[in-house]
Amino acid sequence: MATTPDGGRPDEWARHWQYPGVPGLDLLRARYVRHAFSRHSHEGYVLGAVRRGIEDVVMPEGTIRARPGTVVMINPEVPHSAHAGVPEGWSYATLYPSAGLVAAIAEEETSLRGTVAFGETIVDDESTARLISAVHRAAEEGNALAADSLLRVAVARLLRRHGRSLPQRAPRSAGARTAAAAREALLDRMAAPPTLEQLARELGTSPFALLRAFKAAYGMPPHTWLTNARVRAARRLLESGTAPGEAAVVVGFTDQPHLNRHFTRIVGVPPGAYQRERARTYKTGGAGRP
Template sequence: MQEKTKEQTRFSYHRELGGLEVVDAHYYRKNFSRHSHEGYTINVIDKGVQKFYYSGCEHFAPEHSIIFVNADEIHNGQSATDTGWSYHGMSPLESQFSKLAADLGLGPNFAPYFPNAVVNDPHLAGQMRQMFSLLASSDNSLLRETLVYGVMSQLMIKHGKRRIDLRNYRQDHVGLDRVKAFIHDHLSENISLETLALLAGNSPFYLVRQFQKKFGLPPHAYQIQQRLKKGKALLRQGMKVAAVASEVGFHDQSHFHRHFKRAMGFTPGYYAREVSSGK
C-alpha cells in the first residue's frame, strides 16, 4: 500500500501551446525554499490550504482559490495544515501573455501584472480545472488551444492590474464562412485555432467569440457536432463503429462513443443496430 505521505507530482510540457508548462501536484510535507521562475506561476488549489511568502508577506490560499505569482518574483510554498495540499498549475511565459495581449489590442510587448497573490473566483477556477483535465486527456488541438487561450485571456481581463476594454470587432461574415467551410473540408484533421484565425483574418480570441455568436457554438464544439453528424450518416451506410470513429477524426472509438452518447443519449453501437434492423 502506498504511503499516504508520499509527495506526488506530474509535469507536462506543451510545445504546441508555446511551451506551456503544467503541473499536477499533491504535497504533504513539501516545503519549497524561496525561489523564482522565468514565467508566471498560476495555480488553482484543489484541496487543502497552501501558505506561501510573496511580495513581502505571508499569504494563505484555501481550496478553490487561485494563486498568482508574477514572473521572476521571489516566493516559497508549503501546506498550512497537517493534511497537505493539492493543486493544478501552469507557468506561462511573458511572451505567451504578450501574444494574447496583442490579440486584445494592448500592443505587442504588453505583459500583465497580477496585483493580488490570492483571488476567489470560483467560475474561473472551474474553467482552469476543465482546461487542465482536457490537456491531460484530449489531443484535439482546436479544443486545447481554445481553452488555454480563453483561460489566459480571462486571467488578464479579470485579474490583471491594467483595465482591459475589449474591442468590438465588426463581424466578418465572409471570414467566418471561410472558417466554417474549412472545418467541413478538413473534418477528420486535427486543425489548430491559429490556422482558423489566419483564415478569418482575426485573432484566436475574437474568432471564438464571433464564430459562436454567428453559428451558436465555438469552433471546437462545431467541429465535434459535424463529426457526429457525418458519423451518423456513415453508420446508416453500414460502416463499423471503429472505422467511423477513425474516418471522422476521433482519437479512438471510446472518444467517439463518449461524444456520441453525450449528444444523442445513446451509443453509436446501439444506433447502428437500430438503423440496420429498420425499426
C-alpha cells in the same frame, strides 16, 4: 506518470510536464503534504488553483493562503516559497505560461500594452480555478484544441480583471547597477562562484552593501539566487538530454544528490522524473492522479 517528490512518499505525488499541443506552457499537478518549495522565482508566470487543502505561499508582501476556489497569480521573477497550510497538505493544478504567450494573449484580447503583470496575487474566482484544472484534463487527454482554448480563455479573463501594464523602467540606481553586475558575474562563474567578499571587492563595494543591494534588486540574497539560477540551467540541460549527474556538475552542484535536493525543492519533482516527462510523447490521459 506521476512521481513522488522524493521518490518514496506514497501520500505525495507530482507531475511536471509540457504538452506539445500548447507551446510555451508548463504544467504541474500535484499533492504535497510535507514537501516545501524553497525561495525561488520563475522566468514566466504562475497560475495556480488549489483543489483540496490549503497552500501557504510566502510572497515578498507576506503569506497568502490559497484555498479551493482561489487563483494564485505570480508574475515573472517574483521570489516566493510555499508549504502546506494544514496537516493534510494540498493538491493543486498549476499552469506556467511563458512571458511571450501571456504577452500575445494580452495584445489580442485586452487593451494592455508593453510588459503586463497581475496586480493581485490571489483572488476568489472559482470558475477560473475550474478552467485551470480543465486545461490539465484536456492536455492529459491529448485534446490540443480544448487545452489551448481553455488556457487562452483563463489567461485573458485574469488579465482583463486583474492585469496591468508595468511602467517603463526608471534609470537604475548605483545599488541596482551593482546588483546587476553581481548577477552577471554569478551567471558567468556559476560552477565556481566567488565568495561574497571576493565579489564585493571586484565590484568596488563592501559585502554588506552588496548583500543589501542584491536583495533589494532580486528579492533574494546572492547564494539563494544562485541556487535558483543553477536549477534553471539544469532544467535546460535535462531538456537537451544531459544526464542528471552530468548536469549537476556543469551547473556547480557537488553531485547528483545535491542537484536532486535543490531541484525538487524548487521545481516540485526530482530531475530524473522531470527529464523523463520531457522525453515522452503525450497521447492520452492516465498518466496522472485524480
